[in-house]
Amino acid sequence: MVKTESTMQALGTPAPDFSLPDTEGKAVRLSDFEGAPGLLVIFMCNHCPFVKHLREALADFAREYSDKGLIIVAISANDVESHPDDSPEAMAREKAEAGYVFPYLYDESQGVAKAYKAACTPDFFLFDADFRLAYRGQFDDSRPGNDEPITGHDLRAAADAVLAGKPVPEPHKPSIGCNIKWKPGNAPAYFE
Numbered sequence: 001m002v003k004t005e006s007t008m009q010a011l012g013t014p015a016p017d018f019s020l021p022d023t024e025g026k027a028v029r030l031s032d033f034e035g036a037p038g039l040l041v042i043f044m045c046n047h048c049p050f051v052k053h054l055r056e057a058l059a060d061f062a063r064e065y066s067d068k069g070l071i072i073v074a075i076s077a078n079d080v081e082s083h084p085d086d087s088p089e090a091m092a093r094e095k096a097e098a099g100y101v102f103p104y105l106y107d108e109s110q111g112v113a114k115a116y117k118a119a120c121t122p123d124f125f126l127f128d129a130d131f132r133l134a135y136r137g138q139f140d141d142s143r144p145g146n147d148e149p150i151t152g153h154d155l156r157a158a159a160d161a162v163l164a165g166k167p168v169p170e171p172h173k174p175s176i177g178c179n180i181k182w183k184p185g186n187a188p189a190y191f192e
Contacts, residue, residue: 003178005119005174005175005176006119006123006136006138006176007190008136008172008174009117009136011133011134012132014132015041015125017030017115018107020106022103022104023088023091023095023104024092028073028105030131033071035129037069037129037163037165038069038071038128038129038134038162038163039071039073039127039131040070040124040125040155040159041116041127042072042073042074042123042125043075043077043118043122043123044074044076045077045181046090046091047083047085048121048122048178050144050177050178051121051177053142053150054150057150057152058098058152059098061139061152061156062101062102063099063101068159068163070163072101073104074102074104075107075112075113076091076105076107077107077113077118078180078181079182079183079184079186082181091104092104110180110183110186114188118180119179120177120179122139123175124137124138124155124175126155126159127162129165134158134161135158135159135172136174137155137158137172137173137175138154138172138173138174140152141153141154141173154173158172
């Protein structure tokens with residue numbers, strides 16, 4: 001597995017617009033979430049060992065923070081030609097099996113991933129009520145094989161601050177995961 005870090009784009013960056021199909025084929029748009037106290041966009045996929053490592057904790061986090069009003073969406077942008085385990089059909093199965101309560105969207109063109117400057121899975125982008133980037137970084141210090149407990153400490157602290165209308169204290173540690181599987185010739189300049 002290739003370890004890739006988040007790009008850590010500038011705080012305050014507006015959330016790029018999107019309209020992507022969920023696992024049932026329904027279009028989900030950024031504008032659907034206007035008025036929310038916060039929005040978490042997670043770039044993830046089914047096969048990545050880093051995502052699998054957080055699977056249960058991420059499902060628990062989503063249930064807890066959805067109840068607090070945080071809107072959560074996940075996006076898979078992997079090339080399904082090279083990684084068929086990340087196909088929309090497989091995403092639907094993974095959503096059901098993992099118990100994810102958030103929409104799981106498919107970015108076939110990879111244009112949304114590029115707009116967000118997503119680099120790895122998982123890659124977390126937390127926006128405030130004005131859809132301005134308030135946090136980008138890791139779930140916590142746990143990684144496959146490092147024996148650190150999975151707590152979600154970093155993302156929980158960030159989400160609590162956003163939901164309270166406060167800035168997220170820095171520093172933010174980058175997320176680390178597998179690189180997004182770009183289609184041939186489609187890797188963005190920031191990734192090369």
